[in-house]
Amino acid sequence: MDKKTLSERDVCSKFITPALTAAGWNSVAQIREEVSFTKGRIIVRGKLVSRGKGKRADYVLYYKPNLPIALIEAKDNTHSVGDGLQQGIEYGEILNVPFVFSSNGDGFVLHDRTGTFPQKEQNLGLDQFPSPEELWRRYASWKGLTPAIEQVVLQEYFDDGGGKEPRYYQVNAVNAAIEAIAKGQDRILLVMATGTGKTYTAFQIIWRLWKAGRKKRILFLADRNVLVDQTMVNDFRPFGAAMAKLSTDAKTIERADGSTVSLATAMDKKRRIDTAYEIYLGLYQAITGPEERQKLFREFSPTFFDLIVIDECHRGSASADSAWREILEHFSGAAQVGLTATPKETKYVSNIDYFGEPVFSYSLKQGIQDGFLAPYKVIKVHIDRDVEGYRPAKGTVDRDGNEVEDRIYNQKDFDRTLVLDDRTKLVAKKVSDFLRESGNRFQKTIVFCVDEEHAARMRQALVNENQDLCDANSRYVMRITGSDTEGQAQLGNFIDPESKYPVLVTTSRLLSTGVDAQTCRLIVLDRAVGSMTEFKQIVGRGTRVHEDTKKFYFTLMDFRGATSHFADPGFDGEPVQIYESGEGDPITPPDEAPTTDEDGKLLPPTPGEDETVVDGEPHDISIKGDGTGRQKIYVDGAGATIVAERIEYLDREGKLVTESLRDFTRKALRKHFTSLDAFLRRWKDADRKQALLDELADEGLPLRTIAEEIGKGLDPFDLICHIAFDRPALTRRERAENVRKRDVFTKYGTQARAVLDALLAKYSDEGITNLDDPQVLQITPFNSMGTPLQLIRQFGSRADFQNAVNQMQSALYEEAA
Numbered sequence: 001m002d003k004k005t006l007s008e009r010d011v012c013s014k015f016i017t018p019a020l021t022a023a024g025w026n027s028v029a030q031i032r033e034e035v036s037f038t039k040g041r042i043i044v045r046g047k048l049v050s051r052g053k054g055k056r057a058d059y060v061l062y063y064k065p066n067l068p069i070a071l072i073e074a075k076d077n078t079h080s081v082g083d084g085l086q087q088g089i090e091y092g093e094i095l096n097v098p099f100v101f102s103s104n105g106d107g108f109v110l111h112d113r114t115g116t117f118p119q120k121e122q123n124l125g126l127d128q129f130p131s132p133e134e135l136w137r138r139y140a141s142w143k144g145l146t147p148a149i150e151q152v153v154l155q156e157y158f159d160d161g162g163g164k165e166p167r168y169y170q171v172n173a174v175n176a177a178i179e180a181i182a183k184g185q186d187r188i189l190l191v192m193a194t195g196t197g198k199t200y201t202a203f204q205i206i207w208r209l210w211k212a213g214r215k216k217r218i219l220f221l222a223d224r225n226v227l228v229d230q231t232m233v234n235d236f237r238p239f240g241a242a243m244a245k246l247s248t249d250a251k252t253i254e255r256a257d258g259s260t261v262s263l264a265t266a267m268d269k270k271r272r273i274d275t276a277y278e279i280y281l282g283l284y285q286a287i288t289g290p291e292e293r294q295k296l297f298r299e300f301s302p303t304f305f306d307l308i309v310i311d312e313c314h315r316g317s318a319s320a321d322s323a324w325r326e327i328l329e330h331f332s333g334a335a336q337v338g339l340t341a342t343p344k345e346t347k348y349v350s351n352i353d354y355f356g357e358p359v360f361s362y363s364l365k366q367g368i369q370d371g372f373l374a375p376y377k378v379i380k381v382h383i384d385r386d387v388e389g390y391r392p393a394k395g396t397v398d399r400d401g402n403e404v405e406d407r408i409y410n411q412k413d414f415d416r417t418l419v420l421d422d423r424t425k426l427v428a429k430k431v432s433d434f435l436r437e438s439g440n441r442f443q444k445t446i447v448f449c450v451d452e453e454h455a456a457r458m459r460q461a462l463v464n465e466n467q468d469l470c471d472a473n474s475r476y477v478m479r480i481t482g483s484d485t486e487g488q489a490q491l492g493n494f495i496d497p498e499s500k501y502p503v504l505v506t507t508s509r510l511l512s513t514g515v516d517a518q519t520c521r522l523i524v525l526d527r528a529v530g531s532m533t534e535f536k537q538i539v540g541r542g543t544r545v546h547e548d549t550k551k552f553y554f555t556l557m558d559f560r561g562a563t564s565h566f567a568d569p570g571f572d573g574e575p576v577q578i579y580e581s582g583e584g585d586p587i588t589p590p591d592e593a594p595t596t597d598e599d600g601k602l603l604p605p606t607p608g609e610d611e612t613v614v615d616g617e618p619h620d621i622s623i624k625g626d627g628t629g630r631q632k633i634y635v636d637g638a639g640a641t642i643v644a645e646r647i648e649y650l651d652r653e654g655k656l657v658t659e660s661l662r663d664f665t666r667k668a669l670r671k672h673f674t675s676l677d678a679f680l681r682r683w684k685d686a687d688r689k690q691a692l693l694d695e696l697a698d699e700g701l702p703l704r705t706i707a708e709e710i711g712k713g714l715d716p717f718d719l720i721c722h723i724a725f726d727r728p729a730l731t732r733r734e735r736a737e738n739v740r741k742r743d744v745f746t747k748y749g750t751q752a753r754a755v756l757d758a759l760l761a762k763y764s765d766e767g768i769t770n771l772d773d774p775q776v777l778q779i780t781p782f783n784s785m786g787t788p789l790q791l792i793r794q795f796g797s798r799a800d801f802q803n804a805v806n807q808m809q810s811a812l813y814e815e816a817a
Contacts, residue, residue, distance in 0.1 A: 008076040015105035024131040035060045037168040039371030042552045049552045063136045066157045070099040082109040114142035152182035155212035169362045174204045176360040188337040189355035193364040194540025198339045203235040215307035220281045222311040239279045246282030309337045342533040373543040379557045386411040428461030443521040447506045450527040452481045455506040475501035518546045529562040669724035676725040736764035739811045752794040
């Protein structure tokens with residue numbers, strides 16, 4: 001056997017895998033091959049959606065399931081033994097794996113990140129691969145794991161037998177938290193972008209600590225009823241009878257599969273607590289409050305819980321004067337794990353002050369790059385009244401007949417102190433026009449308004465713009481706000497992918513956080529969002545990918561300039577600490593300390609109108625009025641028009657660029673092909689033209705959409721020459737006719753000429769580029785001409801058939817080359 005003729009897979013199966021099993025690695029439980037650990041970035045250009053290639057490791061070696069400790073990158077034997085090492089090191093850093101190996105079947109090269117081997121890198125023979133026990137000993141020494149800590153760290157994950165596995169970053173988060181807690185750290189912060197599975201991650205942390213006997217009574221805190229209910233019937237379901245909700249209201253919940261489950265409650269009607277359970281889930285608001293009688297958490301002794309997990313801990317749980325903080329301080333002896341998507345807090349508190357630096361972070365940007373989160377397209381709409389302001393003409397009166405104060409009203413006034421109904425109608429029309437032009441008026445949509453009254457008016461304007469669909473079902477447009485009982489009753493249907501209605505939802509703050517709206521495709525911002533924390537949460541409503549409904553990206557339609565946050569360097573960076581205590585200072589921000597924003601500017605001592613209410617249930621302060629007791633001023637007939645609109649695309653680096661699809665394609669192609677000659681050489685040398693097009697598609701440059709925009713039936717060759725290098729373009733039909741005029745088929749028999757002519761017609765009509773693929777001969781009209789084998793025999797051999805087609809393709813582009 002000549003090893004150099006073997007494929008990479010053959011090298012793996014014949015040399016690398018046997019070397020691993022000989023070293024003691026279990027092929028079923030410890031060795032995984034071709035491990036894909038990212039999904040591949042979703043790339044959006046206009047209406048076109050494509051995925052880049054995901055990252056895949058040739059081997060990942062696990063000491064225990066979901067505890068990876070080594071990685072191997074394999075190459076075929078035409079490469080040297082260490083050629084895969086650099087790629088393996090990159091993957092090892094992502095997977096948090098310290099031992100990286102490269103192999104070509106002759107041996108191994110080891111890269112050691114632990115410093116426990118004599119050398120950083122060394123060569124090993126095929127029979128020298130370390131055993132699982134040796135690598136684990138070195139790993140444990142590197143991590144400082146004592147036997148007692150090892151017992152916890154090695155506790156296995158929950159496995160439901162259905163094949164669901166945690167994603168790589170969830171494994172990293174869980175393992176980091178377990179290790180920290182096992183070592184005695186009692187304040188843990190995990191930062192994970194919205195939509196990355198924080199609750200599932202929390203479940204695996206709790207499960208492993210509970211099963212290991214390290215934590216026996218656990219409290220999971222959230223600030224939304226729907227979050228607790230979803231958690232109990234979904235991620236926390238395996239806890240079964242050991243789990244109960246701190247509530248007096250019994251409830252039956254329908255699961256996604258149609259089955260129902262009754263939630264166990266740990267409180268009777270007299271609000272007495274049953275202390276027989278081990279896993280408790282509760283709302284902050286249900287167990288605490290401003291009055292002493294509401295502080296039910298005091299019914300538990302301070303040592304009752306030994307683990308508390310705080311979901312969405314950015315919303316005030318770390319604030320020194322927060323009622324929620326009382327709970328954490330009452331159980332101060334318990335390990336406390338905070339989960340958040342937005343570690344950058346409001347201007348007067350930072351959760352990092354309480355929990356310490358995160359033990360693990362996974363950002364929105366990384367989630368989009370990995371393909372687990374949906375990218376976004378931003379549509380910015382500028383209304384004349386917002387840009388120019390509004391100054392009422394002398395003597396203008398409002399609806400009540402009162403003269404409107406003569407001053408310039410700007411964007412901050414609209415819908416808060418001054419209502420221009422024409423502006424509201426214009427926004428509703430623009431949203432409705434977008435849905436119509438997209439071809440799908442049933443895209444789940446959230447419209448964020450200034451307050452509940454604004455949300456009610458926006459609902460009415462949307463109803464009038466979509467009268468036909470509202471006649472078919474009145475739930476097509478609904479308001480869902482804190483005080484709207486009917487609307488809140490439809491929240492479950494809105495977030496249910498299987499439920500068609502409601503479709504368009506108006507809200508103020510209720511839907512900005514914690515609602516798992518998987519199929520939300522459009523987010524409309526018609527209010528200012530001054531808080532970076534809230535802005536990230538609002539963006540998070542759209543970042544979930546839902547492949548079953550082909551939801552791969554979402555759109556932000558911004559009427560108020562809120563997406564200026566995208567330009568903020570802190571939008572998706574590392575956690576930012578607002579308050580920093582010096583030596584001898586209290587760990588929490590003092591109440592009297594002056595507070596500043598990111599630029600160092602002084603802020604008011606109390607939250608402003610653009611900040612999120614973080615203490616207790618977020619709610620709207622005023623249904624009518626601006627919160628100061630002043631009534632809103634309603635002015636009719638003022639008019640409003642669109643003065644500017646632009647669409648911004650995400651480029652491959654995740655940056656927003658404002659340009660046409662044609663301009664973007666031109667720049668990207670010129671970056672790929674430095675000159676026309678360079679492109680012509682690549683095209684001529686490519687035996688399979690489709691392979692070159694697939695290469696472009698993998699880089700986010702599929703050409704179908706730009707072809708549709710130009711609408712000329714151009715060949716990809718002509719598209720590239722025309723778009724990138726300004727060459728005159730021929731249509732596919734013109735190219736096919738030129739080949740027929742030159743009569744290049746005369747040397748073939750009658751049936752072979754018929755096959756080539758039919759292939760040419762396929763190219764002309766449908767733009768097929770993989771003409772040399774014999775599978776093409778299985779479709780119409782070839783299947784009526786004979787079997788693929790019979791047709792290929794008209795040319796001689798398969799190679800003769802492919803050579804004939806390649807000559808025909810060369811003739812197609814002859815005059816250009």
